[in-house]
Amino acid sequence: MAKFQDPHHAPDSARTVTDHQPDVADRTIGSIIAETRNLTADQVERVLQHQKAKGIRFGEAAIALGYASTDDVLFALSQQFHYPYAAEAQRKASPELVALNAPFGVQAESFRAIRSQIMMRLFNEGQDRRALAIVSPDAGDGKTFFSANLAVTLAQLGGRTLLVDADMRGPRQHAVFGVDNTAGLSGILSGRAEAKVIQQVPGVSSLFVLPVGITPPNPLELVERPAFGLLVRELLSKFDHVVVDTPAAQYGSDSAVIAARCGAALVVARQNKSQVVSLQDLVANLAETPAQLAGVIFNEF
Numbered sequence: 001m002a003k004f005q006d007p008h009h010a011p012d013s014a015r016t017v018t019d020h021q022p023d024v025a026d027r028t029i030g031s032i033i034a035e036t037r038n039l040t041a042d043q044v045e046r047v048l049q050h051q052k053a054k055g056i057r058f059g060e061a062a063i064a065l066g067y068a069s070t071d072d073v074l075f076a077l078s079q080q081f082h083y084p085y086a087a088e089a090q091r092k093a094s095p096e097l098v099a100l101n102a103p104f105g106v107q108a109e110s111f112r113a114i115r116s117q118i119m120m121r122l123f124n125e126g127q128d129r130r131a132l133a134i135v136s137p138d139a140g141d142g143k144t145f146f147s148a149n150l151a152v153t154l155a156q157l158g159g160r161t162l163l164v165d166a167d168m169r170g171p172r173q174h175a176v177f178g179v180d181n182t183a184g185l186s187g188i189l190s191g192r193a194e195a196k197v198i199q200q201v202p203g204v205s206s207l208f209v210l211p212v213g214i215t216p217p218n219p220l221e222l223v224e225r226p227a228f229g230l231l232v233r234e235l236l237s238k239f240d241h242v243v244v245d246t247p248a249a250q251y252g253s254d255s256a257v258i259a260a261r262c263g264a265a266l267v268v269a270r271q272n273k274s275q276v277v278s279l280q281d282l283v284a285n286l287a288e289t290p291a292q293l294a295g296v297i298f299n300e301f
Helices: 029-037 041-054 058-064 070-080 088-093 106-122 143-155 173-177 185-189 219-224 226-238 254-262 276-287
Strands: 131-135 161-165 207-210 241-245 263-270 292-299
Touching: 029 041, 029 058, 029 070, 041 058, 058 070, 106 143, 106 292, 131 143, 131 226, 131 254, 143 161, 143 173, 143 207, 143 241, 143 292, 161 173, 161 226, 173 207, 185 219, 185 226, 219 226, 219 254, 226 241, 226 254, 241 254, 254 263, 254 276, 263 276, 276 292
Parallel strands: 131 241, 131 263, 161 207, 161 241, 263 292
Antiparallel strands: none
16 A cells, blocks of 8 residues: 655646657657757857866756756656656646646656556456456545546656546636546436547647536436446547546445446545545445445545
């Protein structure tokens, strides 16, 4: 079980900056920094001389001379290795997206470790394809935070990843990622024809979000209809990974129904807040569904 620290509330937008041109990986860190900071030939020469004199990397030399920042170096690394990394202004807009805001940090590394465990448990060769429902006992457990960052780390593997916001009682993923929420899951399950319900996250070519759309008055009935199970199967045929955010169990049986349709579930609880009885009840309810329980995560605030 892993612990995470969830930043305070989420915000409006979380666009990222990355470059997927095939020649980026062939460029040096120095050339990327020079282009990003518009360094002159004379400035680049000074950096190279300082680099040689001190026996350090180009980025370290540029920082020492005041021609670049640590953020510039991290951005250059993300460009070179096709690794999505949010720009400074975008990090401030959405502090919850730690896997994009600080992809080389401790929290992002924890998410990657959990991603590895999930991949080994749920996505072994020969196993049936499953979507992964993220469930929690109570509101405020950090389920949306966890779902968003897990989806980011799955997308960073390169496979097409879809994050579905099925929390039709209190949706937030559209705000976390800064995508439009005028149409989405509720419209699909209600039988309405809506365009562009699945939206690509800007700057992360392999990550997509299906928001809730209009918050419906009958969320449980919508996920209990056969249409939801059919939709999940259709999405699994089009995406390599499907992560589904769900309402907290305190609001009803939505999460258990969604987990059953997805085929797998991961429980998120909040350290020093979640009641053992509530957690036991949730796990027991999931055990009565066809969903495979991938594990339990304790989120540290």
